[in-house]
Amino acid sequence: MQDLAIALTMALGAFAPAISIGILVSKALESIGRNPEASNKIQTSMILGMAFAEAIAIYALVVALIIKFV
Amino acid sequence: MSNQSLHVSISAEPIFRIFGLEISNSIFTSLIVSFLLIVFAIFFRSKFKNTDKPSSLQNFVEMIVEALYNFVYSITENTKKTLLFFPVISTFFIFIILNNYIGLLPGVGSILTKEAEAQTEITQVASDQEILEAVAEEEEIVESAVHGEPIHAKMVPVFRAATADLNTTLALAIVSVMLTQIFGISHLGFSYFKKFIDFSNPVNFFVGILETVLEFAKIVSFAFRLFGNIFAGEVLLVVMTYLISIAVPAPFYALELFVGFIQALVFSMLSLIFFNLATKSHHEEDHAVAESK
Numbered sequence: 001m002q003d004l005a006i007a008l009t010m011a012l013g014a015f016a017p018a019i020s021i022g023i024l025v026s027k028a029l030e031s032i033g034r035n036p037e038a039s040n041k042i043q044t045s046m047i048l049g050m051a052f053a054e055a056i057a058i059y060a061l062v063v064a065l066i067i068k069f070v
Numbered sequence: 071m072s073n074q075s076l077h078v079s080i081s082a083e084p085i086f087r088i089f090g091l092e093i094s095n096s097i098f099t100s101l102i103v104s105f106l107l108i109v110f111a112i113f114f115r116s117k118f119k120n121t122d123k124p125s126s127l128q129n130f131v132e133m134i135v136e137a138l139y140n141f142v143y144s145i146t147e148n149t150k151k152t153l154l155f156f157p158v159i160s161t162f163f164i165f166i167i168l169n170n171y172i173g174l175l176p177g178v179g180s181i182l183t184k185e186a187e188a189q190t191e192i193t194q195v196a197s198d199q200e201i202l203e204a205v206a207e208e209e210e211i212v213e214s215a216v217h218g219e220p221i222h223a224k225m226v227p228v229f230r231a232a233t234a235d236l237n238t239t240l241a242l243a244i245v246s247v248m249l250t251q252i253f254g255i256s257h258l259g260f261s262y263f264k265k266f267i268d269f270s271n272p273v274n275f276f277v278g279i280l281e282t283v284l285e286f287a288k289i290v291s292f293a294f295r296l297f298g299n300i301f302a303g304e305v306l307l308v309v310m311t312y313l314i315s316i317a318v319p320a321p322f323y324a325l326e327l328f329v330g331f332i333q334a335l336v337f338s339m340l341s342l343i344f345f346n347l348a349t350k351s352h353h354e355e356d357h358a359v360a361e362s363k
Contacts, residue, residue: 010087058299058302
């Protein structure tokens, strides 16, 4: 039963961040296509946004690891 | 030795004690990294020459410093602020990236030693704390029962990446958020707190409360982002090596190199952006908006 909890925590916790990173990068690519000169600033903001979105998935991973190892 | 189970522990284990203060393996590793950095800095300063044909070491260091300076300047766009933020941001970056990479070296996590024993000298008045401590560490009861003859000593790694320990990342996060407040106060005076306590408008009042909660959420978010990434990378490598020891862990090492760099970059960049936001007064913002039109 604990294994099920660990697996579900990680699987459900990675679902929303994956979608959000996909939307983020697609919008960033779109705007780079429309305005290639600003591509440096767009890239920086994109990486920043991705770090925030990925952090949510990392929270889920930490909870899964805590359940497994503690 | 062939069929050992996986040993992964979230908290860093103490390896020795100095005057009753526990030194854990992650503190030990971060002290080694700091010591190496300081020695390198002093050594480089003695070799620094103001010349047009720098040696290869000077070239390398200048390349790093210039890259970091341009990175800081590209976000602040202001030479005075860049010079103010540059030392802290580059220290964050170099410290975090070196601590991340130390966790990948061979020997880190695999050289084992005996865990430091719980203090059993204070036996006259055994407080609740002592009893709890003795009960919590089962191996220690076995050890102290047979005085001086360890039957089953728990082996722990001597080195461990410092950023894979929540204590280090929490400390870094607290330092970063405290610095935002200090920079904000030093630039804007006490009107910096108008961001949090704003009575002009009911909506602004709630926004102020949200901003206060956001400051604390930043500490948690910084700490857990860095800790989760590096610790998960460590666990991934341990599990991969445990399953298939030949050739398969290699792409995961490459992933870990990439992740270590990105996490250092993200920590520094986020700190820099928050410093910049904290020191930006509303007049500057209106000017910037007016200029861009």
